Amino acid sequence: MMKVAHTICPSCSVGCGVNLIIKDNEAVGTYPYKRHPLNEGKTCRKGRECFKIVMENRLKEPLLRGNGLKQSSWDAALDAVVSQIKLHPAPEVGIIISGKCTNEEYETLKKFSKNLGVENIGCHTGSVPSVDLGTATLDDVENSEFILIIGDVIKETPLLGRWIILAKENGAEIFAIDKPDETLTGVNSHQYQQVESISSIIDEIDSTVLEKLSSQSTVIISNLENGDNFEKLLTFFNQYDTKIIPVFQDCNSRGAMNILPILSDDDLSDLLEKIKVLYVVGDDPASIMIESMKNLDFIISQGCMVNETTSISDVVLPGSCWAEKTGSLTNTTGETQEISKILEPPGNALDDQNIITKIAEKMGLEL
Amino acid sequence: MESQFLLAKAKDDELAVRGECGGAVSALFKYLLDQDLVDGVLTLTRGEDIYDGIPTLVEDSEDIISTCGSLHCAPTMFGDLISKHLSDMRLAVSVKPCDAMAIKELEKRHQINENLIYKVGLNCGGSLMPITAQKMIEVFYDVDPSEVVKEEIDKGKFIIELADGTHKSIEIDELEEKGFGRRINCQRCELKIPRNADLASGNWGAEPGWTFIEVITEKGKKLLDGAKKGGYIEVKTPSEKAIIIRGKIENAMIKLAQKYQEKYLEENYPNIENWDEYWNHCIKCYACRDACSLCYCKECDLEKEFYNDEDGVVPDPLTFQGVRMSHVYFSCINCGQCEDVCPMEIPLAVIFHRMQKKYRDKTGFIPGVSEELPPLFSPEKE
């Protein structure tokens, strides 16, 4: 049994189409998806190797902490979850979800938290604040006369970088700004300006560059180490009559911000201080702020992979990876694309939406 | 064995109507599955629309009907799909000439077992990139690409059919003049009839409702005889005139390909400065290597410390593209997959094809067609 099936690459926020090669319900490779308008079968290495995510460090059974994390039944695991949530008042319960889930999961979780009365909920995006703006499309990039790039777009998100190359071949002038001596984007630009720090861009940027910003230009902002810079830059460039593309981190960061509150690192640590029970969906907060998590009474971790958070959790609920679910993802330019289930989750893992629904049912909540 | 020409069509009415040119190829596949001569059939099926060709493995002969019809906007490659994922199966494959070339090179390199595989060749004038095809239909045909229900290439024209049965056609030459039409690799391709497969089938020279088949190998002949005896196909002999017409079409297409080779490999060939610009795009993602059917090594030199440049810088073209070329260019079949998948739009196939042609002129080695391996590593004292 072999089949080739369309999906969207979950590795970054560009949203390229890839075909997964499925053999006996295992993802064994990728195959170019040339029909996809965004990348025409072209992918970066991460995209070509995204099939490995399906197999890597998967959670297959529900786990419950007794003397260490032990395999349990779904009923026992869910009962533990429900009794702990019921034990605490809503303000002591927090829910965080990653930018890698589907829009439908965000909606379900939003309803869940609303009906539960939980206000400490959000999607942790690290450096990127919630953005509510019309962004340029990829066709806009290709037809731009001038493109200003902050960050190494060609290296980090090559398939967005490709549109810069296409624009250059169309005669666009490319100007790049970043911190390193050389960047892949820099060597492919007409001019590259090296700056001391991203926060100084607004002060240091050449005024002749700003004069070139017009409705025929695009500013691409990527690679930012903290959210303040991102916000500042967005506000700054919004004064100009130029199109903007912010490059988010995860495959559905953009979708998450349309539905749920966005948490910066600071927001996340504030949230963790307020609560006693944490319900994590598809995220790994322990990898960045394990200290803030020490005061929690109970951690529920739901997701497809073993990570630092699952190892300190009290209950682990095995979820599905992107290839095992049906739903939609919204990419960095705001385009929403459907994905469909092409694989069965391994072992006793379940669809994430299904898990949330089961918890709600046991809690006696309507969704 | 001497070549033999015949016309064939499916005896099954449904296959004959839904299949291309009388459904002979589909009938052959059905025969192979029914008689348990193969475990599966690898062919293309139509996905969401006519621009979406998906490689599909059919294991149940009832499903053959879903694979009927040709798709010109699906530049797929079966070579490495078979060697990497289906090499242990008894397989029948519908092959374009480039698929057949890749498979042949992989057979010589012991990556595909030729005893396990039936190669049913499809004549091919070239394919189109799906997105290019859609743009082209919008701009030149003034039609919403999603309204096209069928496309075909006939008598030098790209013809589209709409839901209401109307047809629109434009000369391919004219489209290609303006940068649309077939993939550039296909424009340069000289192998239009896959005489490196077991059978070569197509509509050139065929009567309506019949497939013109050229029998290439003993295996192909046995397959046809079996399918005929089993009542899957009926055959007849084509007229002298039909054979001549087919030959003329082939010759015209080869001449055109040679013209395009001259254009892309000589006249418009990028100069050194252009190449420097292109190599500068390279992000060392290895897409070209991974898409190349010939690159089958488990350990790749490009990732070894002594050739590898650090990540995040443009790799030196001498030890990236140069080393890759020195490994495979002499065997390059000009399938264009490397160029298709390059995220940085480097026209890789042009340099590989040009170098291969030089090698071919010196040694006579034609990749995917010659029976032996390229003479590079042979112990012959010559």
Add this chain to the structure above:
Amino acid sequence: MFSEPKILGFCCNWCCYGGADTAGTARMQYPPNVRVLRVMCSGRINPAMVLKAFKEGADGVFVGGCHMGDCHYDAGNYKWNRRAKLIEDLLPEFGIPKKRFRFEWISASEGEKFQKTMEEFTDTIKSLGPLHRSFPKMSNKSPMC
């Protein structure tokens, strides 16, 4: 003035390296620009090694093997001969003139031939000047503000 080009010479153990040795013992002077790298057989050299040498800054690359028919391993130099032709086609595609690459058949007794070949090749490289590759291309970087 470009006076000291860097030349890498791959010499096969059984013939050309012996030739270099013969030249040395007989005190024949040959340009010191050639750095000799001994390999067991010219058939051991693949095009990638020559490309690597140019990448690392060689202005010229020389390969010496046994005369046809004299290969210690029977047919190594035939294989090399075919690969050498391939390198000649490959180098110009990357902006490196064919003349910067030379291969020759030199036996262990041909000290004089080794000396002459090295002199000739060094002269050729000197007349061509240093190999300026357009890679890596630096971006048009404006100075730090």
